[in-house]
Amino acid sequence: MHGTKTLKRTPLYATHLEWGAKMVPFGGWEMPVQYSGILEEHAAVRERVGLFDISHMGEFLVAGPNAEAALNELLSNDLRKISVGQAQYTLLCDERGGIIDDLIAYRVQPSVFLLVVNASNIEKDFTSMSAHASKAVVFDNASDTMAALALQGPCAVKVLPEAATVSHFSVVRLGILGRQCWVARTGYTGEDGFEIMCDAADAPALWEELLKRGKPFNIKPCGLGARDTLRLEVCYPLHGNDITEETTPMEAGLGKFVSFEKGPFVGRDVLVEQKEKGVSRKLVAFTMTGKSPPPRPHYPILADDRKVGEITSGTQSPTLGAGIGMGYVEATEARIGAPIGIEIRGKTFPAMIAKKPILKRKQ
Amino acid sequence: MNVPKNLKYAKSHEWVRVEGDIAVVGITDHAQHELTDVVYVETPAVDSRVDAGKECAVVESVKSASDIYAPVSGDVVAVNEELSSAPELLNQDPYDKGWMFKIKISDPGELGELLSPDDYAHHIGA
Numbered sequence: 001m002h003g004t005k006t007l008k009r010t011p012l013y014a015t016h017l018e019w020g021a022k023m024v025p026f027g028g029w030e031m032p033v034q035y036s037g038i039l040e041e042h043a044a045v046r047e048r049v050g051l052f053d054i055s056h057m058g059e060f061l062v063a064g065p066n067a068e069a070a071l072n073e074l075l076s077n078d079l080r081k082i083s084v085g086q087a088q089y090t091l092l093c094d095e096r097g098g099i100i101d102d103l104i105a106y107r108v109q110p111s112v113f114l115l116v117v118n119a120s121n122i123e124k125d126f127t128s129m130s131a132h133a134s135k136a137v138v139f140d141n142a143s144d145t146m147a148a149l150a151l152q153g154p155c156a157v158k159v160l161p162e163a164a165t166v167s168h169f170s171v172v173r174l175g176i177l178g179r180q181c182w183v184a185r186t187g188y189t190g191e192d193g194f195e196i197m198c199d200a201a202d203a204p205a206l207w208e209e210l211l212k213r214g215k216p217f218n219i220k221p222c223g224l225g226a227r228d229t230l231r232l233e234v235c236y237p238l239h240g241n242d243i244t245e246e247t248t249p250m251e252a253g254l255g256k257f258v259s260f261e262k263g264p265f266v267g268r269d270v271l272v273e274q275k276e277k278g279v280s281r282k283l284v285a286f287t288m289t290g291k292s293p294p295p296r297p298h299y300p301i302l303a304d305d306r307k308v309g310e311i312t313s314g315t316q317s318p319t320l321g322a323g324i325g326m327g328y329v330e331a332t333e334a335r336i337g338a339p340i341g342i343e344i345r346g347k348t349f350p351a352m353i354a355k356k357p358i359l360k361r362k363q
Numbered sequence: 364m365n366v367p368k369n370l371k372y373a374k375s376h377e378w379v380r381v382e383g384d385i386a387v388v389g390i391t392d393h394a395q396h397e398l399t400d401v402v403y404v405e406t407p408a409v410d411s412r413v414d415a416g417k418e419c420a421v422v423e424s425v426k427s428a429s430d431i432y433a434p435v436s437g438d439v440v441a442v443n444e445e446l447s448s449a450p451e452l453l454n455q456d457p458y459d460k461g462w463m464f465k466i467k468i469s470d471p472g473e474l475g476e477l478l479s480p481d482d483y484a485h486h487i488g489a
Contacts, residue, residue, distance in 0.1 A: 225425060293428070316402040316425055318425065345405075
């Protein structure tokens with residue numbers, strides 16, 4: 001796992017050490033996996049509020065009169081559906097329909113888009129998008145000059161009241177402590193909250209400010225460990241695990257983020273065929289139905305004692321106190337409510353295919 | 364880190380309390396701290412034979428599964444049944460309520476291979 005390549009550090013590296021974080025390598029970065037503990041941080045976000053450093057994620061700016069048209073030929077969703085100040089979840093596919101990355105596109109000006117991509121895919125995305133762009137656009141990889149924080153949880157809006165009027169999946173330019181940021185009502189936890197994209201130099205001051213303001217709500221700094229358990233409970237896919245270049249949006253159940261009406265885009269031919277003819281495997285969510293060790297990636301999924309798939313993400317759900325996960329199974333076995341088995345160290349433990357999301361968000 | 368003076372230690376972070384010909388085994392305070400939130404414990408079967416230095420149990424945190432190694436060889440004579448419903452005892456009380464299993468020691472000479480409290484403390488940099 002540990003490459004010989006030097007790990008990158010976010011502008012908050014020193015801050016994490018001061019706050020007692022345990023640091024681990026993730027996607028080429030040295031990131032906090034936890035501070036006080038995954039269970040405690042997880043609960044803070046579900047019940048109150050937590051703060052994450054997500055500066056490892058990449059930011060691209062795509063600008064110019066052709067920006068919308070150029071991106072619509074590269075990404076699966078239709079950017080014509082969002083106006084200035086709105087966000088859209090979308091996929092970057094290759095010609096085989098394989099998922100190079102999943103990302104959020106923000107239309108920050110009529111012809112300027114901010115794309116937030118996964119840390120380990122920054123270079124790959126940039127190369128692929130540059131190679132396939134058929135129209136002239138200004139395409140800037142701002143990943144090294146920008147930082148990002150995620151303020152997540154039901155009390156997030158009390159910590160950042162100046163963003164209270166920002167609607168779900170919208171973005172505004174906002175000053176916090178006099179520092180200009182993009183503040184979006186998006187996240188990767190299934191809770192209300194904000195993602196704040198700022199200048200790298202402003203990140204430490206904003207981090208301290210948000211933790212200070214969050215004190216009355218017992219805010220917790222949170223690491224990637226809790227980020228993973230939070231996202232898995234609400235079945236948000238993790239690129240590299242649940243979706244990869246070897247899987248397509250149709251197999252992953254992400255068809256609603258693919259627009260077939262907008263015209264050509266990379267991967268469309270394969271995806272149209274899969275939409276019409278169906279797919280041979282599907283990404284399902286499951287819950288363990290008895291006492292078992294936590295399910296983990298690569299454990300076999302069985303139906304009637306026959307291997308029908310493999311886990312791509314699995315954990316002990318801190319909220320439910322039970323094992324949960326996702327994995328690809330043969331399409332004929334992908335029935336909600338169907339009993340399955342998970343093979344763990346040679347033993348089979350009972351589980352059930354669940355409707356996504358496993359955890360329904362409180363409204 | 365708490366390293367009680369009355370125990371012996373394996374480099375792989377198990378502790379041993381010798382009670383006659385029985386070795387009571389658990390994981391150290393350092394180990395539970397590194398593992399963090401323990402959510403599942405798989406103990407060896409009673410009457411099974413374990414060999415010094417070989418994996419014989421599994422402790423799982425939210426993040427990962429870790430093998431636990433038998434510090435000495437022998438037959439397992441008891442396991443801590445409470446851990447199946449309260450795995451967090453490994454975090455809360457690693458040297459007492461969080462004990463994992465008891466081995467009937469087959470070769471007392473193996474105890475000499477284990478670390479003293481001072482050596483273990485040095486081993487973990489405490």
